Amino acid sequence: MVTLKVETLKKVKRTFYDAKSHYFSIVPTPSPYSTVVRSCKRAPDASPVDQWLSYALRRALISGSEVNRMDLATGVFRSLELKLPIYKLMTQTQLEEATRQAVEAANVLLKMPPVLKEWAPISDALAENKISERTEAAKYMFTNISYNVPHREHFIFVRGPSGTLHKPSGEEWDQIIQIYFPKGHGILTPIIFKDENLKIMYLQDWHADILNLCTDQFEPDSAEYIKVLHQTYEDIDKHGKYNLLHSTRHSGGMSWYNKKIDGLLIEKIQKGIVHDANNLVQLYHIVHPDGRLAQETKEQAAEGLNLIKVFANTETQMEAFVELTLQDHQDAFISHSATS
Amino acid sequence: MDQQYRPYSFFTKLTADDLWKGALAETGAGARKGRGKRAKKRRRKDLNRGQIVGEGRSGFLWPGLNVPLMRNGTVQSIAQRSKEEQEKVEASIVQQREEWERKKKIKVKRERGWSGNTWGGVSVGPPDPGPNGETYEDFDTRILEVKNVFNMTAKEGRKKSVRVLVAVGNGKGAAGFAVGKAAERMDAFRKAKNKAVNFLHYIERYGDHTIFHDVSLTFKRTHIKMKKQPRGYGLRCHRAIITMCRLIGIKDMYAKVSGSVNMLNLTRGFFHGLSHQETHQQLADKKGLHVVEFREECGPLPIVVASPQSALRKDPEPEDEVPDTRLDWDDVKAAQGMKRSVWSGLKRAAT
Numbered sequence: 154m155v156t157l158k159v160e161t162l163k164k165v166k167r168t169f170y171d172a173k174s175h176y177f178s179i180v181p182t183p184s185p186y187s188t189v190v191r192s193c194k195r196a197p198d199a200s201p202v203d204q205w206l207s208y209a210l211r212r213a214l215i216s217g218s219e220v221n222r223m224d225l226a227t228g229v230f231r232s233l234e235l236k237l238p239i240y241k242l243m244t245q246t247q248l249e250e251a252t253r254q255a256v257e258a259a260n261v262l263l264k265m266p267p268v269l270k271e272w273a274p275i276s277d278a279l280a281e282n283k284i285s286e287r288t289e290a291a292k293y294m295f296t297n298i299s300y301n302v303p304h305r306e307h308f309i310f311v312r313g314p315s316g317t318l319h320k321p322s323g324e325e326w327d328q329i330i331q332i333y334f335p336k337g338h339g340i341l342t343p344i345i346f347k348d349e350n351l352k353i354m355y356l357q358d359w360h361a362d363i364l365n366l367c368t369d370q371f372e373p374d375s376a377e378y379i380k381v382l383h384q385t386y387e388d389i390d391k392h393g394k395y396n397l398l399h400s401t402r403h404s405g406g407m408s409w410y411n412k413k414i415d416g417l418l419i420e421k422i423q424k425g426i427v428h429d430a431n432n433l434v435q436l437y438h439i440v441h442p443d444g445r446l447a448q449e450t451k452e453q454a455a456e457g458l459n460l461i462k463v464f465a466n467t468e469t470q471m472e473a474f475v476e477l478t479l480q481d482h483q484d485a486f487i488s489h490s491a492t493s
Numbered sequence: 494m495d496q497q498y499r500p501y502s503f504f505t506k507l508t509a510d511d512l513w514k515g516a517l518a519e520t521g522a523g524a525r526k527g528r529g530k531r532a533k534k535r536r537r538k539d540l541n542r543g544q545i546v547g548e549g550r551s552g553f554l555w556p557g558l559n560v561p562l563m564r565n566g567t568v569q570s571i572a573q574r575s576k577e578e579q580e581k582v583e584a585s586i587v588q589q590r591e592e593w594e595r596k597k598k599i600k601v602k603r604e605r606g607w608s609g610n611t612w613g614g615v616s617v618g619p620p621d622p623g624p625n626g627e628t629y630e631d632f633d634t635r636i637l638e639v640k641n642v643f644n645m646t647a648k649e650g651r652k653k654s655v656r657v658l659v660a661v662g663n664g665k666g667a668a669g670f671a672v673g674k675a676a677e678r679m680d681a682f683r684k685a686k687n688k689a690v691n692f693l694h695y696i697e698r699y700g701d702h703t704i705f706h707d708v709s710l711t712f713k714r715t716h717i718k719m720k721k722q723p724r725g726y727g728l729r730c731h732r733a734i735i736t737m738c739r740l741i742g743i744k745d746m747y748a749k750v751s752g753s754v755n756m757l758n759l760t761r762g763f764f765h766g767l768s769h770q771e772t773h774q775q776l777a778d779k780k781g782l783h784v785v786e787f788r789e790e791c792g793p794l795p796i797v798v799a800s801p802q803s804a805l806r807k808d809p810e811p812e813d814e815v816p817d818t819r820l821d822w823d824d825v826k827a828a829q830g831m832k833r834s835v836w837s838g839l840k841r842a843a844t
Contacts, residue, residue, distance in 0.1 A: 237723055240787075242785070243795070244805070245807075255793040
């Protein structure tokens with residue numbers, strides 16, 4: 154707990170630390186069309202935050218967050234107002250400037266929500282106090298509510314009715330933070346996240362909106378968030394509706410999640426987004442460095458088309474299908490490799 | 494009582510034309526100069542319709558006339574029907590005649606135009622095919638105005654003529670208008686629509702649903718102010734302008750007509766204004782700059798709608814703090830909330 158002097162307290166404006174934005178403060182702005190980083194070090198027992206940060210760096214290379222003009226026009230900025238467009242006469246420099254600003258704004262919208270593991274359950278007690286056991290029926294929670302401390306680093310202790318002093322569990326942490334730093338939406342879980350309601354939403358292709366709602370509502374390491382997230386991804390994978398998340402900020406998360414990326418890969422090859430498919434396979438390779446794919450690629454030093462073929466041979470279950478689509482789109486591959 | 498029958502009488506000495514001429518009395522003092530009453534119109538009926546040579550009251554069957562000539566290779570002989578059969582045949586003939594009468598009497602309801610009794614807004618079908626075989630199947634014609642005009646002649650005095658203003662269009666930007674004049678209404682329609690096809694304007698539309706920019710024009714004493722509207726707005730204009738927009742293919746527009754509402758001047762002004770629009774490409778070429786669109790749905794993304802075909806200017810367009818445009822007092826009042834009109838927020842049927 155840091156105690157600030159009175160003068161500095163007056164100077165310091167009340168700043169809201171968004172728990173998610175804190176993670177992004179270190180990540181550099183991604184640049185599209187950058188080359189692949191082949192050798193990435195990844196500590197196996199890194200904290201979830203570090204793991205995710207390094208992923209974000211690599212994720213920046215993978216499209217879905219690649220800001221494409223068509224994506225901007227059709228997907229990223231969405232609104233349903235009945236207004237007339239504004240016309241301006243611009244020189245080339247002005248146009249480029251305006252495009253740059255639009256790209257920046259799009260990048261802000263495409264900031265991916267973090268992918269974390271579930272909040273670990275309370276492991277050990279910090280202190281045991283047998284005297285106060287069964288004296289109080291309620292839990293006592295002690296919180297540090299200084300404004301300049303990020304939410305994750307607040308010291309919160311819970312003395313339970315059994316007398317033990319321990320760190321809060323995920324739900325307790327969420328509740329306490331919401332009391333002092335309310336988010337704007339209610340604490341109670343909206344009924345839209347119930348299974349039967351989710352099913353209706355999936356039928357009507359509202360996956361992107363569901364994901365936006367749950368990133369706003371839940372913390373990224375809460376159980377419900379992960380559950381809803383996985384459910385949505387499963388549904389998309391089952392029905393092959395990958396295009397729904399194409400220009401949203403959740404596409405990265407989907408690529409990260411999928412254990413079997415066959416469907417996604419096929420969709421990308423069919424669309425002809427060659428570097429996309431490439432990057433996807435490389436991501437898989439990074440995520441699962443212990444698989445056969447990694448060994449094979451090391452042996453053959455495969456790249457591009459060959460990499461996908463190796464992947465098709467080793468990891469996928471729908472091998473024949475992938476190879477068929479590859480053959481169909483050979484021309485696209487050849488032209489891309491000629492230009493790149 | 495049996496119907497009277499005279500084989501030789503006054504009626505058999507004259508032709509059907511003469512008899513009908515006498516019965517109908519089309520020419521006469523009453524018919525001239527528009528004095529004839531609308532309700533009193535007798536129609537000529539062809540009494541020989543349905544008659545077969547050989548059919549008569551006695552019911553003889555003449556081979557070659559009311560019975561086939563050959564039967565199984567041999568020529569048939571003359572026969573006579575029985576009384577019951579003859580009655581049946583006569584009854585069927587009577588029934589057939591009654592059905593014809595009934596069908597004639599059915600009044601076909603005329604397509605309703607802008608309102609019950611007007612011809613404005615009524616369609617008269619596509620124009621007739623041209624002399625070189627051109628068909629205008631995709632063109633629709635709509636009447637804008639039907640007027641009875643008179644001029645004085647030496648012999649008859651006041652002579653009525655029907656003047657019709659008609660607009661044609663195919664809904665894809667090609668449209669035109671023309672005036673046709675004739676003594677009869679249907680002839681005037683025909684003349685007008687065939688003439689209109691020879692005077693077509695191609696009107697550029699933005700996104701195939703609206704005009705490129707706001708147009709305010711004055712043609713003679715008619716003032717028209719047209720405003721570009723987004724998709725889904727509909728046509729909120731004068732009924733004649735709505736008809737013409739539909740023929741052109743414009744789906745969303747606001748237009749206000751003030752001053753004179755003379756239909757001819759309104760149409761002429763409207764077409765003049767629309768054909769002299771400045772498309773985005775023309776604007777880009779004129780200024781030498783990109784025409785960039787910022788849509789609400791697309792946020793800060795600039796969409797280049799038109800680029801100059803010739804040189805691209807390097808120096809930007811000078812932008813004043815207060816734009817040097819002529820404001821319309823009506824629009825200013827509406828924007829400031831000073832306009833107190835019962836018609837401003839009115840909800841109408843969708844067009």
